[in-house]
Amino acid sequence: MSQQWLTATISCTSETREILSDFLLGLGSAWVSVENSNLIAYFPADANPDELLSEITESIEALRSSGVDLPGELPAIREVSDEGWAERWTEFFKPLKISSRLVVTPPWETYEPDPGEEILLLDPGMGFGTGSHETTRCCLKAIDDLVEDGNTILDVGTGSGILSIAAILLGAERATALDVDPAALQNARHNATLNNVQDRIFFEERSIQATDQGYDIVVANIFAETIVELSTLLKASVKPGRYLVLSGIMNPKSGMVEEAMGDFERLGTMVEGNWTTLTYQKKVSLQ
Numbered sequence: 001m002s003q004q005w006l007t008a009t010i011s012c013t014s015e016t017r018e019i020l021s022d023f024l025l026g027l028g029s030a031w032v033s034v035e036n037s038n039l040i041a042y043f044p045a046d047a048n049p050d051e052l053l054s055e056i057t058e059s060i061e062a063l064r065s066s067g068v069d070l071p072g073e074l075p076a077i078r079e080v081s082d083e084g085w086a087e088r089w090t091e092f093f094k095p096l097k098i099s100s101r102l103v104v105t106p107p108w109e110t111y112e113p114d115p116g117e118e119i120l121l122l123d124p125g126m127g128f129g130t131g132s133h134e135t136t137r138c139c140l141k142a143i144d145d146l147v148e149d150g151n152t153i154l155d156v157g158t159g160s161g162i163l164s165i166a167a168i169l170l171g172a173e174r175a176t177a178l179d180v181d182p183a184a185l186q187n188a189r190h191n192a193t194l195n196n197v198q199d200r201i202f203f204e205e206r207s208i209q210a211t212d213q214g215y216d217i218v219v220a221n222i223f224a225e226t227i228v229e230l231s232t233l234l235k236a237s238v239k240p241g242r243y244l245v246l247s248g249i250m251n252p253k254s255g256m257v258e259e260a261m262g263d264f265e266r267l268g269t270m271v272e273g274n275w276t277t278l279t280y281q282k283k284v285s286l287q
């Protein structure tokens with residue numbers, strides 16, 4: 001069986017390969033492969049080629065302005081027919097043990113859980129977040145550490161829905177999951193249903209707003225600049241004494257996020273690859 005894809009081909013070096021892959025996966029690429037000195041990212045064929053080109057070009061510009069040495073030429077976008085995609089897809093996504101309690105697995109794999117393990121079924125689609133990216137993994141670990149039975153979760157930028165679903169499987173009562181991308185929300189709803197937690201997660205196509213208040217755990221895995229822009233709303237949405245988990249922060253940008261967190265107390269910093277994840281607690285005295 002063959003499948004149509006849009007591919008974006010960009011030249012890279014061994015130093016820029018990882019960071020570029022991270023960004024392409026963040027833009028909705030299903031996977032990336034390396035051929036000679038080129039990175040080839042596979043996007044679903046219904047993506048708009050012009051929008052894709054401008055999004056990738058913007059990302060390359062943003063990376064270049066933060067000091068990453070990338071070539072000047074535009075990526076080449078092509079439509080391809082891929083005969084071996086089904087095999088590659090199933091080879092690429094395997095069960096992933098995230099923490100002592102949580103294993104993420106695609107629905108076509110059979111995984112026998114050890115006692116105490118929760119299985120999160122994740123069907124990869126247009127929503128970012130399969131557990132293979134450092135930022136997602138660190139958010140999942142932070143949620144596993146912080147979540148208590150009966151908690152409420154606000155998930156800003158839910159992507160595939162993975163963080164909200166994990167929080168519910170680990171004991172949270174309900175989650176509000178927000179995303180500005182309708183294709184991500186469609187994938188997230190599907191994943192919630194796969195895990196039979198669809199009645200406990202309220203999906204909404206929007207960003208955070210002032211009425212989002214009183215959550216036990218607020219998690220946002222979005223870029224540092226967006227976190228800073230939304231920081232007042234993010235801080236206001238946390239219940240006094242409770243927690244904020246922030247990721248999607250390229251390491252050199254963690255300072256700008258820390259500055260924006262003001263009176264919140266930093267509980268932990270996780271650095272994996274190019275990415276930093278920060279956890280905070282809101283002082284009981286703060287409203």
Ligand SMILES: C[S@@+](CC[C@H](N)C(=O)[O-])C[C@H]1O[C@@H](n2cnc3c(N)ncnc32)[C@H](O)[C@@H]1O
Pocket residue numbers: 026127128129130131135136139156157158159160161162163178179180181184206207208221222226248
């Ligand atoms: C890096 S993905 C994170 C997905 C998932 N939460 C995870 O941890 O793997 C970021 C998501 O945030 C969404 N997003 C970006 N800006 C947003 C905003 N202002 N409000 C809500 N969602 C946003 C994007 O559409 C994308 O799905």
